[in-house]
Amino acid sequence: MNSFYKKDKWLIIEEGFHPEINRESESIFSIGNGYMGQRANFEEEYSGDSLLGNYIAGVYYPDKTRVGWWKNGYPEYFDKVLNAPKWIGIDISVNGESVDLAISRITSFTRTLNMKEGYLDRSFRVIVSGNKTLEINSRRFLSMSEPDIGIIRYSVKSVDFEGFVDFNLYIDADVRNEDANYGKKFWKEVQRKVTSGSGIIITRTMKTDFHVSAGICFEAFRNKQELSVKTALINREKYVGNTFGIKIKPEDNITIIKYAAVLSSLNNPEEVLMEDTTKRLKEAKSKGYDKLFSGHRYEWERIWAASDVVIKGDIAAQQAIRFNIFHLNQTYTGKDERLNIGPKGFTAEKYGGGTYWDTEAFALPFFLKTADQKAVRNLLLYRFRHLEKSIQNAGKLGFRDGAALYPMVTMNGEECHNEWEITFEEIHRNGAIAYAIHNYIRHTGDMDYLADYGLEILIGISRFWSQRSTWSESRKKFVILGVTGPNEYENNVNNNWYTNTIAVWTLSFTISSMETIKKENPDKFKRILGKTNFNYDEETNLWQKIIKNMYLPFDDERQVFLQQDGFLDKELMSAEMIPAGERPINQHWSWDRILRSCFIKQADVLHGLYIFEDKYDIETVRRNFDFYEPMTVHESSLSACIHAILASRIGNIKKAYELYLRSTRLDLDDYNHEVADGLHITSMAGTWLAIVEGFAGMKIHDSRILVDPLIPDVWDSYSFHARFRGILFEITVNHQNVIIKNLSDKTLRIIIYNKEYQIDGMEKCEIQRITK
Ligand code: BGC
Numbered sequence: 001m002n003s004f005y006k007k008d009k010w011l012i013i014e015e016g017f018h019p020e021i022n023r024e025s026e027s028i029f030s031i032g033n034g035y036m037g038q039r040a041n042f043e044e045e046y047s048g049d050s051l052l053g054n055y056i057a058g059v060y061y062p063d064k065t066r067v068g069w070w071k072n073g074y075p076e077y078f079d080k081v082l083n084a085p086k087w088i089g090i091d092i093s094v095n096g097e098s099v100d101l102a103i104s105r106i107t108s109f110t111r112t113l114n115m116k117e118g119y120l121d122r123s124f125r126v127i128v129s130g131n132k133t134l135e136i137n138s139r140r141f142l143s144m145s146e147p148d149i150g151i152i153r154y155s156v157k158s159v160d161f162e163g164f165v166d167f168n169l170y171i172d173a174d175v176r177n178e179d180a181n182y183g184k185k186f187w188k189e190v191q192r193k194v195t196s197g198s199g200i201i202i203t204r205t206m207k208t209d210f211h212v213s214a215g216i217c218f219e220a221f222r223n224k225q226e227l228s229v230k231t232a233l234i235n236r237e238k239y240v241g242n243t244f245g246i247k248i249k250p251e252d253n254i255t256i257i258k259y260a261a262v263l264s265s266l267n268n269p270e271e272v273l274m275e276d277t278t279k280r281l282k283e284a285k286s287k288g289y290d291k292l293f294s295g296h297r298y299e300w301e302r303i304w305a306a307s308d309v310v311i312k313g314d315i316a317a318q319q320a321i322r323f324n325i326f327h328l329n330q331t332y333t334g335k336d337e338r339l340n341i342g343p344k345g346f347t348a349e350k351y352g353g354g355t356y357w358d359t360e361a362f363a364l365p366f367f368l369k370t371a372d373q374k375a376v377r378n379l380l381l382y383r384f385r386h387l388e389k390s391i392q393n394a395g396k397l398g399f400r401d402g403a404a405l406y407p408m409v410t411m412n413g414e415e416c417h418n419e420w421e422i423t424f425e426e427i428h429r430n431g432a433i434a435y436a437i438h439n440y441i442r443h444t445g446d447m448d449y450l451a452d453y454g455l456e457i458l459i460g461i462s463r464f465w466s467q468r469s470t471w472s473e474s475r476k477k478f479v480i481l482g483v484t485g486p487n488e489y490e491n492n493v494n495n496n497w498y499t500n501t502i503a504v505w506t507l508s509f510t511i512s513s514m515e516t517i518k519k520e521n522p523d524k525f526k527r528i529l530g531k532t533n534f535n536y537d538e539e540t541n542l543w544q545k546i547i548k549n550m551y552l553p554f555d556d557e558r559q560v561f562l563q564q565d566g567f568l569d570k571e572l573m574s575a576e577m578i579p580a581g582e583r584p585i586n587q588h589w590s591w592d593r594i595l596r597s598c599f600i601k602q603a604d605v606l607h608g609l610y611i612f613e614d615k616y617d618i619e620t621v622r623r624n625f626d627f628y629e630p631m632t633v634h635e636s637s638l639s640a641c642i643h644a645i646l647a648s649r650i651g652n653i654k655k656a657y658e659l660y661l662r663s664t665r666l667d668l669d670d671y672n673h674e675v676a677d678g679l680h681i682t683s684m685a686g687t688w689l690a691i692v693e694g695f696a697g698m699k700i701h702d703s704r705i706l707v708d709p710l711i712p713d714v715w716d717s718y719s720f721h722a723r724f725r726g727i728l729f730e731i732t733v734n735h736q737n738v739i740i741k742n743l744s745d746k747t748l749r750i751i752i753y754n755k756e757y758q759i760d761g762m763e764k765c766e767i768q769r770i771t772k
Pocket residue numbers: 343351356357358486488601602635636637638682
């Protein structure tokens with residue numbers, strides 16, 4: 001665990017330069033605006049260890065897969081979001097000697113992420129020319145209000161140096177992905193232009209042919225007075241630069257404002273990219289730094305007003321939850337239905353920036369309660385756009401008649417994952433997408449979505465479940481064979497309880513959704529039946545049979561659901577028995593040892609008890625929690641948060657808090673030594689859920705919202721915002737009271753500790769907290 005970063009309510013601070021964790025810090029201090037993201041690489045040349053990362057949402061390359069043993073049905077490509085042309089570059093040198101933090105002598109260094117206003121600051125002092133000192137201060141942000149614009153304010157102040165400082169402001173499009181399977185570069189240059197004061201390079205991705213245009217322009221000031229500088233141009237393949245020297249003396253402060261415009265053929269026709277980029281650069285420069293910054297800051301104010309969590313009495317927890325909310329909002333802003341949320345967001349290359357079930361199971365519930373309805377609808381539309389491909393995907397595996405299997409990992413709807421035990425077997429992901437539709441509708445009441453899009457997805461998924469279920473003559477039950485549940489430390493098992501449960505739930509939900517649309521919107525219903533070629537009686541009769549006769553493994557003696565057939569044959573033991581030096585087991589044990597063991601990577605049965613909480617009583621949850629929690633090693637970042645929620649539900653606040661802590665500072669303290677590979681963006685949403693659905697016990701029953709708040713002993717109070725059916729409200733919990741403020745003008749009805757309250761628009765209600 002590292003604790004390099006100082007604790008602060010709104011800031012993440014790295015004091016002193018730690019090159020040995022530079023990759024980690026580059027992930028932690030990443031900035032993004034939903035449209036693009038940038039690791040905290042330095043502006044200046046850096047010859048030390050670093051992962052260059054600048055990503056544009058939706059721009060990817062299908063990298064040819066490398067697997068040892070090819071299996072029919074494997075995808076040939078793994079789509080990956082690309083490290084895009086580097087526009088942040090500002091090299092500086094003195095007497096031909098570059099400032100390079102890996103080599104230069106630095107006497108101070110601070111890097112600060114301001115989460116409230118969404119920018120990255122860096123400040124350091126460097127020795128140049130033998131024994132003279134320069135002070136460098138930079139601020140960088142990716143505009144939230146104008147997402148194709150990035151800005152750097154870069155100042156060089158002389159403490160006691162007199163002479164020339166040479167600058168090179170450039171774009172370098174000769175970039176690569178570290179994880180390229182065959183070491184290939186993925187960009188081709190299309191066009192470039194460089195003039196005194198600006199430069200633009202248009203590149204295109206091989207195969208996918210996305211055109212990306214990166215443009216820069218700048219202005220320079222000496223002590224706030226604009227400077228006119230004489231530039232020399234660098235103009236070579238995939239590289240444009242403006243170089244110039246400025247003479248400075250002690251106390252002089254030279255400030256460069258570098259504006260960047262990054263456009264892509266996703267939003268601008270490729271023929272006019274050069275023209276549009278030139279225009280956007282001009283617009284940005286004429287607006288100027290201050291105006292752009294205040295527009296950006298305003299957007300962050302808006303985001304925090306709807307999603308902030310305030311924790312009093314625990315600064316580490318306060319910092320961490322804001323860090324998580326901050327990165328989630330940097331990754332996804334919900335404006336474009338073609339974009340989604342990769343498990344690492346824009347913070348590194350791991351997982352290729354693709355979409356996983358993480359979106360529906362973790363990120364979507366966060367955005368449902370903190371963002372505009374449209375942002376969540378767009379996540380669902382994303383999957384609707386991929387329905388056809390999912391039907392083809394199921395077709396490749398031998399399913400037919402409109403059965404849809406959504407991919408485990410995807411960019412464009414096609415499956416990218418290629419480990420048979422996951423690609424073919426981790427089919428529970430289909431259920432998460434169906435459940436997300438239900439979750440969205442119960443939060444928003446948006447029945448149009450169901451009729452226009454959702455029902456078709458549900459039909460495709462239900463057809464898959466009905467074809468994937470097998471009638472077992474010996475059990476006289478339906479079974480689902482050869483699967484991997486959420487717990488990826490078990491492969492090719494039969495009757496994973498969670499998968500079987502979500503399969504029958506999806507079938508029931510699809511039938512009830514059909515009934516609703518049939519009644520409320522007969523014309524649309526007819527259209528859907530026609531479009532999907534749905535044989536109502538035949539198909540729903542089979543579904544009903546499966547619903548009634550699905551085999552769900554259960555142990556009578558312990559009265560717990562069994563993760564899968566044969567689970568009790570294992571030697572059952574607590575994860576505490578694993579020697580500390582052998583954790584995490586996935587880095588120390590052979591795969592076969594892991595598979596034979598009882599140890600559980602992440603919530604599996606417990607994930608089912610979490611989402612279907614209204615179906616199981618507290619005693620059932622407690623028994624299953626007590627059985628499975630000790631065997632769970634939480635080696636997926638998606639695990640501890642779910643266990644934390646259930647621990648709160650059963651009133652075990654101590655355990656809930658312990659699990660919560662593990663999840664909330666996972667990246668800031670680099671618990672799993674993997675932050676260099678990027679942040680756990682989707683699990684960050686789980687942390688938020690651990691507060692809202694865990695400690696505060698927020699649930700929805702029969703279209704009504706209810707809470708059952710607990711509070712960890714070490715906190716004085718916590719408060720958060722949430723939305724339900726268009727109403728934004730704030731809940732504060734302290735040791736004595738629960739206070740609900742209705743921040744909208746509509747009446748909020750809310751059940752607190754089993755009693756219903758009605759809170760008029762802009763009013764608040766305060767009740768006594770009940771201790772369990
Ligand atoms: C987890 C999966 C998850 C993936 C991406 C894996 O380690 O087991 O459930 O979808 O990471 O976050």
